[in-house]
Amino acid sequence: MAEADIPKKQVIMEAAARLFRDRGYSATSMRDLAKAVHLQASSLYNHINSKQELLREICFQNANHFLAGIENIEKEYATPAEQLEQLIQHHLIVATSDATSITSFNDEWRHLEEPYLTEFVQLRKRYENRFRAIIQAGIDQGIFRDADPTIAMYTVLSSLRWIYDWYRPNRSKSVAIIGQEVSKLLLSGLKKT
Amino acid sequence: MAEADIPKKQVIMEAAARLFRDRGYSATSMRDLAKAVHLQASSLYNHINSKQELLREICFQNANHFLAGIENIEKEYATPAEQLEQLIQHHLIVATSDATSITSFNDEWRHLEEPYLTEFVQLRKRYENRFRAIIQAGIDQGIFRDADPTIAMYTVLSSLRWIYDWYRPNRSKSVAIIGQEVSKLLLSGLKKT
DNA sequence: CCTACCGATCGGTAGG
DNA sequence: CCTACCGATCGGTAGG
Numbered sequence: 001m002a003e004a005d006i007p008k009k010q011v012i013m014e015a016a017a018r019l020f021r022d023r024g025y026s027a028t029s030m031r032d033l034a035k036a037v038h039l040q041a042s043s044l045y046n047h048i049n050s051k052q053e054l055l056r057e058i059c060f061q062n063a064n065h066f067l068a069g070i071e072n073i074e075k076e077y078a079t080p081a082e083q084l085e086q087l088i089q090h091h092l093i094v095a096t097s098d099a100t101s102i103t104s105f106n107d108e109w110r111h112l113e114e115p116y117l118t119e120f121v122q123l124r125k126r127y128e129n130r131f132r133a134i135i136q137a138g139i140d141q142g143i144f145r146d147a148d149p150t151i152a153m154y155t156v157l158s159s160l161r162w163i164y165d166w167y168r169p170n171r172s173k174s175v176a177i178i179g180q181e182v183s184k185l186l187l188s189g190l191k192k193t
Numbered sequence: 194m195a196e197a198d199i200p201k202k203q204v205i206m207e208a209a210a211r212l213f214r215d216r217g218y219s220a221t222s223m224r225d226l227a228k229a230v231h232l233q234a235s236s237l238y239n240h241i242n243s244k245q246e247l248l249r250e251i252c253f254q255n256a257n258h259f260l261a262g263i264e265n266i267e268k269e270y271a272t273p274a275e276q277l278e279q280l281i282q283h284h285l286i287v288a289t290s291d292a293t294s295i296t297s298f299n300d301e302w303r304h305l306e307e308p309y310l311t312e313f314v315q316l317r318k319r320y321e322n323r324f325r326a327i328i329q330a331g332i333d334q335g336i337f338r339d340a341d342p343t344i345a346m347y348t349v350l351s352s353l354r355w356i357y358d359w360y361r362p363n364r365s366k367s368v369a370i371i372g373q374e375v376s377k378l379l380l381s382g383l384k385k386t
Numbered sequence: 387c388c389t390a391c392c393g394a395t396c397g398g399t400a401g402g
Numbered sequence: 403c404c405t406a407c408c409g410a411t412c413g414g415t416a417g418g
Contacts, residue, residue, distance in 0.1 A: 026219035027304065030397060042398075043403050051397065081384070107300065111220065135383075144383050148366070151374050152383060158355035162347040173341070181344045189382030190328075190337050190345060191274070223413060235414075236387050244413065 009047045012037055016054040017101035025055055025108040055108060056116050062105035063123040065094050070130050080138030085183060087131065088160065092179040095164050102164050128153060156186055202240045205230055209247040210294035218248055218301040248301060249309050255298035256316040258287050263323050273331030278376060280324065281353065285372040288357050295357050321346060349379055 015036040019028040030051055034041040048054060069090040077083045095102045109120050132153045138144035144152075159182055163175060173181075208229040212221040223244055227234040241247060262283040270276045288295045302313050325346045331337035337345075352375055356368060366374075 024217060024219055024304075026217055029395075031395085040404060042400095042405085045398070046403070084383075111217075138383075143385060145381070145385055147378060147383065148371075148374055151371055152378060154355040154359055155352045155375055155378055156383075158351045158358075159348045161354075162351035165351075166347055178341075178344055181341055182348055185340060185345060185348050185382075186378070187382050187384045188338070189378070189380050190277075190331075190340065190349075191380045192336060192338055193386055222411075224411085233388060235389085235416095238414070239387070 008037075012044060012047055013054060013057065014100065017058050017098075017104060020055065020058070020108050021100050021103035025051075025104070025111040052113055052116075055104060055111060058101045058104045059109045059112060059120055060116075060123070062094070062098065062101060063120060063127070065098075066091070066127050067123065069094060070127060074130070074134075079143070080134050080141060081143050083134045084138065084156075085187075087134065088156065088183050088186075089179060091157075091160050092163065092175055095160070096175045099164055106161060106164075128157075131157070159186060201230075205237060205240055206247060206250065207293065210251050210291075210297060213248065213251070213301050214293050214296035218244075218297070218304040245306055245309075248297060248304060251294045251297045252302045252305060252313055253309075253316070255287070255291065255294060256313060256320070258291075259284070259320050260316060262287060263320060267323070267327075272336070273327050273334060274336050276327045277331065277349075278380075280327065281349065281376050281379075282372060284350075284353050285356065285368060288353070289368045292357055299354060299357075321350075324350070352379060 012033070016028070016033055019032055019036065023032075030044060031041045034044055037044075070087060073083055073086045073090060077086055109124075110117075112120055132149045135144065135147075135149045135152050135156075139146060139149060160179075163178055163182070205226070209221070209226055212225055212229065216225075223237060224234045227237055230237075263280060266276055266279045266283060270279055302317075303310075305313055325342045328337060328340075328342045328345050328349075332339060332342060353372075356371055356375070
């Protein structure tokens with residue numbers, strides 16, 4: 001009975017996110033999706049407008065989630081070192097709170113059609129710019145090494161990505177602990193000093 | 194005339210790698226591919242057996258390339274620190290020497306059909322195991338910090354991945370220099386000591 | 387290497 | 403929410 005209260009559209013969205021993650025957007029058919037929610041393919045269209053709409057909402061939901069976090073961290077924390085540490089933590093929280101849909105945000109967005117494709121790329125760029133600015137501030141203040149801020153940013157972001165690409169719950173440590181270890185690795189390096 | 198000597202199958206394979214990278218395996222049709230090599234779709238089958246075959250050969254070619262390198266490095270270099278540094282360099286060389294097909298190795302392999310899917314996953318696992326063993330050896334010898342070797346391995350591998358995901362030639366530094374900076378970042382960390 | 391064509395499947399609509 | 407169905411496109415084959 002409790003399940004009956006979840007809007008059907010949300011149920012469809014979650015099933016879509018899972019299929020997009022497991023097979024990719026293009027390899028997922030509306031008939032696959034219909035079967036996953038125990039409907040006929042045509043009945044899906046009483047709740048959604050198109051396959052594109054599903055991808056679009058999944059991608060932008062995540063993009064906005066990431067951006068809201070970084071803006072908050074810029075206000076709440078003063079030093080670049082704190083901001084970066086919080087950013088890493090926030091990135092992992094967003095990614096693991098909606099672990100199935102993050103793959104679309106990472107990989108399937110390229111199947112977005114215009115004008116949404118352009119808009120999405122701009123949102124992502126904004127996130128990257130803010131991320132880079134924090135690293136740049138750390139370098140300017142002498143807290144971080146004199147690294148290339150773009151390279152450092154992508155290295156950090158990529159390191160966070162493997163966690164939801166390869167991580168499988170209850171197979172190993174918790175995401176929080178993995179996140180801490182990745183943070184330490186990125187900030188202090190692998191070599192002993 | 195020089196181009197006439199390149200086997201048609203190779204031309205098709207390279208065009209396929211580019212399309213799989215740009216649109217993904219599922220979203221690439223044999224008619225797209227045919228157009229790219231100025232043929233009718235049906236004519237492709239005089240040179241190849243199936244769409245699957247193209248993906249399979251692209252994926253396994255890269256997998257074998259990566260594995261051959263790591264076996265060689267294990268023999269040629271003695272210390273884990275040297276081996277890791279060489280491994281990072283080798284990974285980047287493989288990735289950039291065939292930059293278009295590396296995306297299939299990274300992302301499109303999941304569209305492989307059995308039994309090749311299982312075989313591919315095993316090859317990749319073997320690469321990861323050897324990579325992890327080198328990090329483990331460095332920890333045992335006291336050269337590396339007491340990190341989780343699996344986490345360290347994935348962090349390193351992911352950091353290498355962004356270079357061919359995001360890097361665009363002549364927009365910035367060379368791959369060699371980017372690789373050096375990423376290496377330094379991973380080994381020494383972002384924070385000043 | 388082409389024309390002609392196969393059955394299967396695609397996203398989506400009409401109409402109830 | 404269903405049945406019935408649309409035109410388009412899919413990977414691939416036959417036959418020359």
